[in-house]
Amino acid sequence: MLIDDVKIKISAGHGGKGAVAFNKNLKSLGPTGGSGGKGGSIYGLGVSDLGALWQFRFKKEFFAEDGRDGRGQFLDGRDGRDLILKLPIGTVAHNLTNGAEINFEKIDELVLLAKGGIGGKGNFQFRSSRNTTPKQAQPGLPGDNFALRLELKFIADIGFVGFPNVGKSSLLNKLTSARSKVANYPFTTLEPHLGAYYELILADIPGLIEGSSSGKGLGIKFLRHIERTHLLFHFISSESPTPSKDYQTIRQELGAWNSALLKKPERLFLTKSDLATPKELNQKLSALKKIDPHVIAISMNDPESIKNVEKILNHIKAKPH
Ligand SMILES: Nc1nc2c(ncn2[C@@H]2O[C@H](COP(=O)(O)OP(=O)(O)OP(=O)(O)O)[C@@H](O)[C@H]2O)c(=O)[nH]1
Ligand SMILES: [Mg+2]
The missing domain is CATH 2.70.210.12 (GTP1/OBG domain)
Structure with a gap:
């Protein structure tokens, strides 16, 4: 603990x-x-x-x-x-x-x-x-x-947020030498984890749900660890029937902790893309594009998509805030 x-x-x-x-x-x-x-x-x-x-x-x-x-x-x-x-x-x-x-x-x-x-x-x-x-x-x-x-309050550059079970820890482990626990059930991550992608520090935090701010799930007190980040990576699973709604729910919880979190620049990722049909994926991506035109689909099983995340990180690394 x-x-x-x-x-x-x-x-x-x-x-x-x-x-x-x-x-x-x-x-x-x-x-x-x-x-x-x-x-x-x-x-x-x-x-x-x-x-x-x-x-x-x-x-x-x-x-x-x-x-x-x-x-x-x-x-x-x-x-x-x-x-x-x-x-x-x-x-x-x-x-x-x-x-x-x-x-x-x-x-x-x-x-x-x-x-x-x-x-x-x-x-x-x-x-x-x-x-x-x-x-x-x-x-x-x-x-x-x-x-x-x-x-x-962790000193990290990028904070990973999203519902439980969307693949936040899997991506952290893939990109860095961190060993954040991964499992197929919600609330696997109980405490924030840090990983270093070159000089960028990434913070994986426990999943949020509707009502986290009023104590549901693991609560939101660990959001303090991403208060000082420059950027948020927001993950939404392609298994979700309602990706845009998921996005809004998480934003509401972030705002309930500290409205400054809502002002941070963020990037959206549609995760677990291998679990959706191409048609579903396109629909969900277009819905999310209204929120972030740069949203991309990623999957742990698709090395190309991980390279795309690395490109984004390399770009951020080259242009420190
Ligand atoms: N098919 C598929 N499964 C994935 C992918 N990414 C993660 N998973 C699986 O999804 C489950 C949850 O992954 P985690 O990385 O633990 O998810 P998390 O968002 O950190 O979850 P919490 O810690 O509970 O918030 C695990 O069983 C992973 O193996 C993916 O791209 N494709
Ligand atoms: Mg996790």
Whole structure:
């Protein structure tokens, strides 16, 4: 199971206290209280492992170490150790406490999430010509603590959408080295899958049905994974008696999630063309041409049609958005 939406709490370390201490040596009286160490901060680190949010499945609270207190004899407290949380690229960290949003888009990118509190000054820092025996020291300050929602949105170029069982995963597997499960029943794909066609990342997502937006089937929450794509590939099976209606149904579900999905450029494909007679195929293609004049028929059993899909991808690859 892919974890793609979790809430956690993070608390950076508290700064250590400054010390009040004096030299015990009678020849050199004076303040010797060291300062407290800084509290550890919490950082997010972009990683390629899309399953990295799994670490938050049970553990929900994360703390960085507190700074140590200062001591006498000029001993400053040690800084608290920082904590680094690995987050898959494509993660949006929504800070539920202050409303900020941070996007993790690059591998190895380190971003501060919560800053550790500063340490208090010890009395040595308060010495002056007027006050050679200061008795004051500061407490350390608390670190930032926030509630975070970590939402994974795949970074893909093209999103595959359509009813279940129309051949989305079959095509992904054919075009890329992905191994998305394929079977002759609806809702085979339970989680989004990515595949790379050269530098283009294709995202195969679970099938949609009428009412997905109100929770039918697998629901629509996985549509978040194609929110950032540049383009949608919309697949309609030639087994369907009503291809144009299928198209509208899927569009309605997409719009219910986020109307921005409806503004993305899309390409239509009439799949499983080997299962329709040439006459039926022509009828269905002409119906769909009213929606996308470039619609093409494809079949896993027709290598020429797969080449046509590759041509489209090569064209997209050559003209990045
Ligand atoms: N005859 C024929 N069968 C196909 C073709 N493409 C896919 N299939 C079969 O159709 C069934 C569904 O294919 P999938 O690729 O799993 O379909 P999907 O759209 O990913 O389905 P979900 O994951 O349930 O949304 C499988 O049994 C495939 O072998 C095709 O071009 N021709
Ligand atoms: Mg599938």
